[in-house]
Amino acid sequence: MSRPPYAPSAHASLDGLVMGDAFGDSWFTLSGENVEEQWAARGLRPAPWRWTDDSAMAFVLFAHLTAHGEVRPGALAREFAAEYARDSGRKYGASMHEVLERIGAGEAWRDVTGEQFGGQGSYGNGAAMRVAPLGAWFRNDPEEAAAQARLSARATHAHPEAVAGAVAVAVAAALAAASAGHDAPVRAEFLREVAGYVPGSEVGSGLRVAAGLPAATPVDRAASILGSGWRISARDTVPFALWSAAGQLDDLPEALWQTVGGWGDRDTTCAIAGGVVAARTGTGGVPAAWLSACEAVPAWSGWTPPERPAPPPQPLVRQIM
Structure with a gap:
């Protein structure tokens, strides 16, 4: 199937998601550091900023x-499992280790996902963290974005x-992209x-709040x-x-x-916000220092982001994972 004419919005959303993920993750720090003071002063964390499972799955x-x-x-589940097997050190959540290992071993994806947490399935944020580019892909049809999400x-x-959660993020990205x-x-x-796209859910109630x-x-x-x-x-x-993001x-x-200032699961909240906002704005307004600090997008993803400046030398800082 050929790409739709609005694929560039999805490209931009993906790059914003990766930037948000890496930026947010850089704020997980060593014990005793006063990151709130650094955040208030708009001081950047040391490079390099590595992306996590949010980006890997996106x-x-x-x-x-x-x-x-x-x-x-079904195919997507197997592709997630294959990427996990290739590079499992991207801070995947505990339940996703089991899910992706079992799918990768050949178990039926519906059985594996349905058995999680006593048969109720995972209500984690992993489906939402990766989905903004999909919403931007279907920007002219939020109903279809919701269905695909x-x-x-x-x-x-x-x-x-x-x-x-995934539907909400995808629809938000579709609407943001369409408003450009x-x-x-x-x-x-x-x-x-x-x-309005997630009635009868706690996610929807939270959005109304x-x-x-x-x-x-x-x-x-x-x-x-x-x-x-949290x-x-x-x-x-x-x-x-x-x-x-809104x-x-x-x-x-x-x-x-603003998003990282909520602390919490800051790589994921920033990945979501970055993917939604970039679907509308692109990443042209991102400072060069951010671009050089952020780990590059792999070529196999199908998207080559704007050329990144060479990063300046930085002291090694070990972060708590």
């Missing part, structure tokens, strides 16, 4: 869309809340529109109300990440600064 999903133009969940989520996550060239949507209206927060709500207050991924669940990750739809770097 690369696989993007390559899958490039090959097929749609999601084929459901399929992509079920390849690894059977719980309805995990699926709802026009005034940015109002945050509250944007969040309510996204929530996020939409009702006063415009001047500081990021730490929003994180305390919505959650910021529980690694879709319902305590997606509402905050989309609240943050408030900075014209400014990718500021969106990432």
Whole structure:
């Protein structure tokens, strides 16, 4: 299937997701460091910024869309497992180690995902963290973006809340991409529109709470109300990440600064926010120092990002994983 004419939006979303993932992960630090002071002073973390499982799975999903133009969940599950087997050291969640190992060993993906957590399936944020480029791919049809996001989520996550989180992020990216060239949507209206695609879910309820927060709500207050991924669940990750993205739809770097200030699961919240905002803005406004610090996107993903400047020499800093 040929690429749709709006594939460049998906390209941009993928690069924003990777930037957000690597930027956010760089803020997991050694014990005793006062990162909040550094964040308040807008001081960057030392390079290199490595991307995590958020990006690794987004690369696989993007390559899958490039090959097929749609999601084929069985094939996608096997592709996730193959990438995991190639490079399992990307901070995959505990349940995903088991899921991807079992699928890679040949077990049926529906059986594996459905057996997680006593048969309810995982409600983690892993399906949401990788899906923004899919939403941008289907930017002219948010209903189709939602349908394809459901399929992509079920390849690894059977719980309805995990699926709802993926749908919400994909729809947000589709709407953000479709708004390019026009005034940015109002945050509250944007969040309510996204929530309309995930009725009857805690993710949707969280989005409606996020939409009702006063415009001047500081990021730490929003994180305390919505959650910021401390529980690694879709319902305590997606509402905050989309609240943050929706408030900075014209400014990718500021969106990432704001998002990381919620702390929590900061690589994933920043990956989600970065993927959504970049679907609208691209990554042209990202400072050169950020581009040089961020680990490059692998060529097999199907997307070559803008050329990155050579990184300056940096002292080695060991981070807690």
